Amino acid sequence: xxxxxxxxxxxxxxxxxxxxxxxxxxxSLPDRGASAAWAWPLAGVxxxxxxxxxxxxxxAAGLPATVAAALALAAQALVTGAMHEDGLADTADxxxxxxxxxxxxxxMKDSRTGSxxxxxxxxxxxxxxxxxxxALESGSAVLIAxxxxxxxxxxxxxxxxxxxxxAGLSQSLGRPDGRQARLAVLVALAVALLVSGPAALILALAxxxxxxxxxxxxRAKIGGQxxxxxxxxxxxxxxAVFVAAAALA
Numbered sequence: 001x002x003x004x005x006x007x008x009x010x011x012x013x014x015x016x017x018x019x020x021x022x023x024x025x026x027x028s029l030p031d032r033g034a035s036a037a038w039a040w041p042l043a044g045v046x047x048x049x050x051x052x053x054x055x056x057x058x059x060a061a062g063l064p065a066t067v068a069a070a071l072a073l074a075a076q077a078l079v080t081g082a083m084h085e086d087g088l089a090d091t092a093d094x095x096x097x098x099x100x101x102x103x104x105x106x107x108m109k110d111s112r113t114g115s116x117x118x119x120x121x122x123x124x125x126x127x128x129x130x131x132x133x134x135a136l137e138s139g140s141a142v143l144i145a146x147x148x149x150x151x152x153x154x155x156x157x158x159x160x161x162x163x164x165x166x167a168g169l170s171q172s173l174g175r176p177d178g179r180q181a182r183l184a185v186l187v188a189l190a191v192a193l194l195v196s197g198p199a200a201l202i203l204a205l206a207x208x209x210x211x212x213x214x215x216x217x218x219r220a221k222i223g224g225q226x227x228x229x230x231x232x233x234x235x236x237x238x239x240a241v242f243v244a245a246a247a248l249a
Contacts, residue, residue, distance in 0.1 A: 151234060
């Protein structure tokens with residue numbers, strides 16, 4: 001039992017090391033690759049918790065919700081190194097900037113951001129900011145629920161779709177099996193229910209719908225997923241959660 005708990009804790013640390021810029025000594029831990037993917041939603045607890053704290057302090061200081069939302073999203077980008085935003089931009093450039101599977105993958109690999117990527121960052125960013133500002137009327141806990149639920153699609157898409165490129169970070173991690181994906185879903189739902197109550201089920205449905213739509217497009221256009229697709233799934237599903245939360249506020 002002690003070894004099992006130690007392994008689970010190591011998985012959480014690996015998730016934090018992979019998905020955040022927090023100063024962790026994860027290099028001394030065994031690399032379990034996709035076997036630790038179940039803990040990715042728990043990395044969202046750290047990201048969402050820090051951004052929720054920023055939002056709560058901003059609101060307590062008398063700042064309007066629009067400013068609090070902007071500061072909270074900025075805190076998220078700092079904690080994650082904007083890795084998911086980068087994935088969103090590359091995904092938009094690749095999926096809509098190329099006419100063949102090979103060209104789309106080539107564009108997605110290019111570090112330069114094109115017009116589709118810029119548009120995606122602006123439009124999705126605007127949706128996240130405006131919806132979050134409205135959702136903050138019900139409290140800053142929505143940031144935790146969104147951060148947790150939006151990291152489940154990364155695990156599920158890896159389990160559902162093959163790697164389209166055969167290389168890169170997503171490929172190097174391997175593919176989580178159905179058990180890891182189910183555990184990630186259960187962990188995220190438990191945390192979301194804890195902080196948001198029954199509304200978490202609606203928020204989870206919104207996140208799943210956005211991720212499913214992206215997964216179907218990715219499968220049709222490039223035959224699977226990549227690390228960029230996974231990053232985009234986080235951004236789109238988080239935006240969907242904020243919109244759903246704003247509608248419920």
